Amino acid sequence: MLRSHKLAKAANIPPAGKTKDAVVQKPMFAKMVQIVMRAPNMRRADAFAYRKYMTDHAPFVDVPEVGKCNRKSAEVRQVGNRFYLEKNFDEALKKYNESICYAEAGSEHLGTGYANRSAIYYEMREYEFALANIGLAKKHNYPEKLMPKLLAREENCKKKLKNGESEGTVPDPPMGINVEVNPKIPFLAKGIKMESLPEFGRSMMAEKDFRAGDVILSEKPLAAAIDSSLRYVDCSYCTIVHFNSLIPCPGCVSFMYCDEECRQADWKTHRFECGVAEKLMFVSYGNLFLGPRMFFHGLSLFNDDLKAMMEFCESNPRTGGKPLELDYTNLDPLAQFKVFHQTKSPTNSSVENVFNYFSAGYYSVFIEHPPVKALVKTKREQDFMLQCFLDYMRTASFLAFDKWECFATPLGLISSLFNHSCDPNAYAVIHPTEIKIAVLRPIRRGEQICISYGPVWWEQAELKLADTMLLGFECRCVVCDPVKTKPWRAAGQKLPPDALPEWGVIELLMMNPGGCVDAATMLNAIRKYVESYAYVHPRDEFNLALKAHQQNLLHCFMAELAAQQRATVVQGLL
């Protein structure tokens, strides 16, 4: 699901209708443009030719590694303080995160960064997060002379929570799977199968009816990657923002995590990155980073036995993975990796040259890194690593749940089977450490279950929906395929007059969020309306209901996430 417009963005090529100021320059893309201009034959180069070019021009990624540094930590914190005074809490938190990441072990700067974050959470009325950060500050050398102020804040937070002033630690409504589950895949609804369709490839089909609001998937990603621009915002392991309350990797200044659990889980992969993190950040671009991350993820699962990994990979061609055949009640992560490895992905994408160039770019960094050098020694092993970077980058870009304009990419084997439609009947969100999918409008037995990777016809009137540039493939959905559009449009029946007052009540309630009805009642009201009048779809008069349902699902999923995050933080305080 690689969005070529995002690549254009990185290369500083504005998408149609946007000015150049709106886009970000990415140094690795700038290098690629230079090479292709200097040596136009490189436009069709494969990863091995790029590797040769990079070796001939070594060091190709000539970026010094940066260590922990208290001076830098203090400087960045000052910038954060300015944002804090302006009450720009988001920017202040990002700067405090960066400051924390730079702070040297055992220094006061670490404690001060956490304490400053706690002040922001206090003002945001996020008392659980304030307390968690006060705890971190106390653990990490917060200066004694400032301690009374911190302790007073701690007391105030406790009082507030005792008075019931929490923003909530129990999701209401709970947004977990609310239908019978597949006995072998407890995070997927029963009654969904995978089928290969000529126009779409692997597809998810309903074997029974589903109702609007049914939560049908809640999958933990196999792996994830974030763009370098998010390194002080998102957890590098699960990609979640976590209210910007992150802890640093002790070894580098570019990887941060929600908590100790994420940090330890990521170490299996990050141990190969730590030490070359700055170079990787120079190369890093969203889901492309999943290429090398998946290679090291696999290598770890093979217990660093590169020979065993090569043996498996070379004797198992990419004939197509079947993730629904695994038994997830007794999950074997290596079996999951093997399915990922066997996934068939297109090798003729319009961004194939980008994959070739970036896999060689990552290779040029990793191959000089001692922990990698120690394992990847012979020419054959080195070629294998480069080939894996390329293949996995391609597969991950094809599969990853990567919503439009989103630079954090969790990869789930089952969520990635849901195809796109500009008229989706399901809705997907990235959740704490899960990818969740809910039914948007009733789905009948035999229908394909589709989410939207970005464009939705009722939202994007000004966009050309079948924009291959945006999606990265030619969309064959009912909106975009002219053969299907006419019968699809004709299927909608008129909205009965008595539906209007019913909708009027819902609209009134929506205008007053948090007013006289709670989120669960609101969700139910919209869901019921969508169920009752789904036969009107796809007539325009039904669009408001679909839009409201989608917004409400997002709201409820996000509220659930926030409540779960507060609850996790409270657990850590006990």
Ligand SMILES: C[S@@+](CC[C@H](N)C(=O)[O-])C[C@H]1O[C@@H](n2cnc3c(N)ncnc32)[C@H](O)[C@@H]1O
């Ligand atoms: C995340 S994968 C979905 C699973 C995929 N069908 C498979 O076989 O693995 C995304 C890819 O599925 C195909 N696809 C998804 N939605 C499509 C659509 N609306 N029209 C045509 N192809 C689609 C495209 O090849 C796209 O790159």
